[in-house]
Amino acid sequence: MIIVLKPEATESEAREILDHIAALGLRPLHMPGTERVVLGAIGDERVLGSLHLEGYPQVESIQPILAPYKLVGRELHPHDTIVRIGKVSVGGEGFTVVAGPCAVESLDQLRDTAIAVQKHGAHALRGGAFKPRTSPYSFQGLALEGLQFLAEVSREVGLPVVTEVVEVADVDAVARHADALQVGARNMQNFRLLQALGHCGKPVILKRGMAATIQDLLLAAEYIVSEGNPNVVLCERGIKTFETATRNTLDLNAVPFIKSRSHLPVIVDPSHGTGLRELVGPMARAAAACGADGVMIEVHRDPAHALSDGQQSLYPEQFSALMKGLRSIVEACGRTL
Amino acid sequence: MIIVLKPEATESEAREILDHIAALGLRPLHMPGTERVVLGAIGDERVLGSLHLEGYPQVESIQPILAPYKLVGRELHPHDTIVRIGKVSVGGEGFTVVAGPCAVESLDQLRDTAIAVQKHGAHALRGGAFKPRTSPYSFQGLALEGLQFLAEVSREVGLPVVTEVVEVADVDAVARHADALQVGARNMQNFRLLQALGHCGKPVILKRGMAATIQDLLLAAEYIVSEGNPNVVLCERGIKTFETATRNTLDLNAVPFIKSRSHLPVIVDPSHGTGLRELVGPMARAAAACGADGVMIEVHRDPAHALSDGQQSLYPEQFSALMKGLRSIVEACGRTL
C-alpha cells in the first residue's frame, strides 16, 4: 500500500503511521519527496484495513497495490472454476445458454416457452417468480406458486432451472425448487442476501449492479464465496450510462477483464443489456466472441402479451435463429454449444 | 399515453391496439402521419400498464404523458408534507440537521459524538448499527448492540435517532430502537424492504440509489407510501458518474426538481455526496441554498480512528463551524436552523 501525505504533514505524523504499519507486521517504507512525503507498506496490505488510514487528516490519498478480493481472484486460484447447475457445466469447454421468460406468468406460459427453448437447444431454463419492479403498480410475480411451476416444468422438459431470489427469508424455498439462485442487479450489494447465499448449497448467478464497477462485482462474489459457497457465476447485464437508445450499456469489456482477474465463469445477459429484441442476437454473438462462458436470454411464447420485459423478449423462432447464429461463433472460438 | 408504431405496422394492428385502449375505458386516438402512425390514449393511462404495449412487435416506442407515481406526486397532493422524527419536524419552516458517526463503534464513541453534535445544534442523531460494506473484510457494524447504544444515547442527549435498516427481518428491531429508519442507497430498490417499511409505523429516510433516476427514487417512495406509511423523507446523496475526484457526484439539481414534483421533504447528505471532509461544509450550504429541507452529516469524535468513512467525517470543531456557516444561509433563505 502506498500512502501519500498532504504537503503540511509533519515528520512525527509520518512516523506515527509507519509505527502502526510495523506493528501490524508489515515492512514500513519512508519516501520523502520534493513536494510530498510518500509512505509504503510491504506485505499483505489487506490487514491495513484495520488502520483506516483514509480517515487521517494528514493523508492525501491511499493507493492499494493488491486487489481487495482474494478468494475469487486468480492469484491464489489460477485455474478456471467450473460451476455445475443441475447436469449442466458452466465455465468449461461448452458455451451455456440459459433461456426462458422474464417472469413465470402461468403454468401453460412457462411450459410452452420451456418446450420451445429446449427444442432449440437451451441448456437451462430461466423464469422469475419474485420480480423486483421499479413501480409498485407493475406485476410482481407469482411467488411460491411460480417456484412450483418452475420445478414442475423443469422435470417435464428435463432442463435445470435458474430463478431469482430477492430476500433472505425466501432463500430456502427458492433453493428447494431451483437448481441455481440468481441475484438481480438491484440486489448485487444486498450483503445479507449474499451472506445467506453463501450457505444455500446451490450455485449462484450473480448479476452486476447497474452502478457497480467490476471490482464491486468481484467483492460481492467474495461475500458469497467467503461464506462457504464456491459456486458463483458472474453475469454482465449492462450498466447505467448517459446513452438512452438502449435500456442499458452492455459492458462487454468486462468479460475478458474479469476472466483475466478471476477464475469464476462469466455469462452475459444481452436481453437486459440492450432492452431491444433486435439487438439480443448480435450481442449474444459478441458475448461468445469475447470469451463469455454463456448467455442468458429472455424468450416468451408470445412477447406481445408478456407481463414484463416484452420488448426485449424473443419469439421462439427468433430464439431458434439466435441459436444458429451463435453456434457458428462459438465453434469459431473453439468451444461447443 | 402516446404510442408510436413502426413504419411497417398495418392498419389492423393499429386497430387492435385502439380496441384494447377503448376496452380499458380510455379514449383512443388514431393519428396517421406521413411516416409513422401514432396512437393516443386519453384518460388515466396508468391502467394501460396491464396491456404491456411495449412488448408488441409493431410498437416502436411508448411515451407516457403522466408521471408513473401518484401518491408521492404533487398533482393529487399539492401541499408540502411535514414528517415528524421524534419531536423534530422535517419539511416545514425549519431546516433539519441530522448528525453523528457513520457507524456506531462503541457506547463511548457514540456518546461523545452525540454530545458534541447536540451541543453544536444538531436536531437528530445518526449512526449505523448494520453497515453495508463493499468488502466482506470491512467492519460490518455492531448490529443489535449498536441499536441498544443508539437508544440509550438518544435518551441521554435528548435527540431522536435515525439508523439504517438493511433487511426485512430487522425492521421490527430497528423500529423499536430508532425514531426513523433509513434505507441506504444500495437498498433503494430492495422492494421487499420498502414494502415492509410501509407497515413499520415509523418515518423512513429513503436515500437515492447510485444509479437511480429521480423517477426511480419517487417510485421507490411510492412503494412505501402505497403500503400505508406516508412519512417518507427523500435523501439526495450523490450518484455514480465518470468523475473520480469526489466519491460521488452530488446531484443538487434533484432538490428543486423533486420539490416541484413531489410533496415529500428532501434532505441532502454531503458526506457521501462528496466523500471528502473539506467539501462537506460548502455542499451543505449549497443544499440549503437550493431549497433542501435539511442535511445529514457524518461527524466523529476522532475521524482518524473511525472504523468507516473517516475521510468524510468531520471533527466536532469542523461541525461547529459548519453549523455557523449554514445558519447564515438558512436564514438568508427565510428559514430557521
Place this chain on the structure above:
Amino acid sequence: MIIVLKPEATESEAREILDHIAALGLRPLHMPGTERVVLGAIGDERVLGSLHLEGYPQVESIQPILAPYKLVGRELHPHDTIVRIGKVSVGGEGFTVVAGPCAVESLDQLRDTAIAVQKHGAHALRGGAFKPRTSPYSFQGLALEGLQFLAEVSREVGLPVVTEVVEVADVDAVARHADALQVGARNMQNFRLLQALGHCGKPVILKRGMAATIQDLLLAAEYIVSEGNPNVVLCERGIKTFETATRNTLDLNAVPFIKSRSHLPVIVDPSHGTGLRELVGPMARAAAACGADGVMIEVHRDPAHALSDGQQSLYPEQFSALMKGLRSIVEACGRTL
C-alpha cells in the same frame, strides 16, 4: 411531434400553438386529456424546429416522432453505403482492418510498423500526425512532417492511409496526404471542422465523442453529409462511464443499433475502447460478431517505447494473432477478412 402542455395551460394558449403548427403546413391535433392537454403535429415535423416550442412557458415537454437526421438515416436511403478508402471498400462483404501506430514518431518507426501490419493482413494504415493530448506537456505529434511520412510509407507498402485532422486550417494539407480523414472523439462536435470536411473530397472516419449519444453521432455525420460529402464511416470507440478498470466503456450495443437506423458503415476501435493491450483482441472479435464493418487497431513496432498510448498498442506478433482469431469469427459471420 407530440407537445404536452402544463396543467395550468389555457385553452387559448393551446390554440395559439395549434395555429402555428397549421401555418407551417402540418396537421394540428388537439387531445384534451383528464390531467393534461396534449397537442400533435402530423407531417414532416422537422419544420417545427423554427417554432422553438420548447421555450414556451406552458409547454411541459416535446416528444419528436421522427429521427432528427435525414440523410444518414435508413428511411430515405435503405441500402448500405459502401465507402472507398483508396482501393479498400468499407461496408460491403469484406471486414476492414485499419492498423498502425497511435502517433507517427519517425519515418523508421512508421515504416517498420506499416510493414508489419501489411504483412499480417491489415487493409489500411493509421497513424496520427496531429495528436490531441489531454496535457500540454505530452508529445503533440510531428504535424506536417508526419503527414509526409504517412504519404511516403503508404506508397512504399501499398496501403491507403487514415489520419486525424484537428483543425479547419489543416483540412487541405491532410486531404492531400491521406486517403481518409479521421475526426477524433474530442472533435466530434467541432461543427466547423465537420462542415469543412463536407467539402474535402475524401472520405471521413467520424469517431463517437466520449459523451455523445448515438443520436449525437448521427447528427454529427449529418453535418458532413449535408455539406456534400456522403463518404462517412462511423467509429465506436468507447464512452465515459463510472467504470475505471478500462479506459473507456466500449459500447458495442451501438453497432447493431446504428446499423438498423443508418446506412453508413460502422467500425470499432477496441484500442481506445478498452485502453488495455490484452483486451484488444477479444473486443475486436466481439465487434466482428455483432456486425461491425471493420476495426481500427493500434500497433507499434515497440510499444514499450511508444510516445503515446503504449499500454493499448499491440506488439506486431500480437497483431498477427489477433488477425488469426478475427478471421474465424469474420468467416463465421459470412464475411471475408
Place this chain on the structure above:
Amino acid sequence: MIIVLKPEATESEAREILDHIAALGLRPLHMPGTERVVLGAIGDERVLGSLHLEGYPQVESIQPILAPYKLVGRELHPHDTIVRIGKVSVGGEGFTVVAGPCAVESLDQLRDTAIAVQKHGAHALRGGAFKPRTSPYSFQGLALEGLQFLAEVSREVGLPVVTEVVEVADVDAVARHADALQVGARNMQNFRLLQALGHCGKPVILKRGMAATIQDLLLAAEYIVSEGNPNVVLCERGIKTFETATRNTLDLNAVPFIKSRSHLPVIVDPSHGTGLRELVGPMARAAAACGADGVMIEVHRDPAHALSDGQQSLYPEQFSALMKGLRSIVEACGRTL
C-alpha cells in the same frame, strides 16, 4: 511516481526501469513486496512522462503522486487569481453575474435583453454569435454580424461582453469585439483553439466539457496559461450522466474542489447545468453558497420565441427575482453582489 510491476516481471526488468529513472535525475526506489514489486521515483515526476512507462509490458499500473498541471495549481501559486473582464473583476470579493441571451438573434433582441439585465444588476453581457448546435438544421448564429451587435450594445449599456469562439480562424475577430472569449463545453479539448487563446490578449472563460473530469478541465486551462495567457475563468456547466430529468447534472462538488486545488476563479452556468428555467434560480443560489465566484445566466426578452435554449432562458422579471434571491445568499457568504 509509483510504478507497480506485474507478478511475472523479472529483477532485470525492474532494474532497467530504475536505471531510466536515475538517468532522468530522480531518485529511484525499489520496493520488492510479497506479491508485487513496486518501484518509486522521487523528484519532479513530470519529467518521467518522456519514459512512457505505461507502455512497458511488465508495468501493471502507474500512480502519479503530483498533479499533472503546474501553472493553474495552487502549489506554485497559492493566492487567488483575479481576472478582469473589461472593468469587472472575477474572483475577488465580489460575486459576478454574466447574463444575456443564449444567441444574438437581432440587434433589437440583444439590446432589449441587455437593457433588462443591466437594470437588474448584471455585471457583464453574454450572447452567442457563433452557435455550436447538435443538429445542422438548427439556427447557427449571426456570426460576424452578431459580434458587431454585441460590441454596439456593449457600448450602449456599459456592460463588458462575453461571447463564444469556436474556431482558431475567428479568434482575432472575436477578440476585437468582445471583452472575454468563451470556450464552450464541446471545444474544451479543442487544443489548437486553446493554444490560440493563449495568445489572444483577452481573458478566457473555459467551460467544462460534458465528459471532462475536473483534472481534464484544469489541464485544458493549463494549455491556455502555458501559452502565455494567465486570465482564465473556469466554468462548471453540468456533465453527462444517466439522469434525464435535467439536461445535464450540475456538478457543484467541482466548485469547492477546484478552489482547493487551483487559484483560478470558478463560475457556474445553471442554465445549461439544469436546462430547466425553474431550476436556474435555486442552482444559482447553490453556486454562490458553495463558493463560486459568479454565475452565467441565460435571459431572453421573450423566451417563448428564442431561437435556441428557450426552455432554460429566464424572462426578465424572473432574472430580477433571481438577483434578489442571490443577493441575500451572496451577502450571507460575506461577499458582495
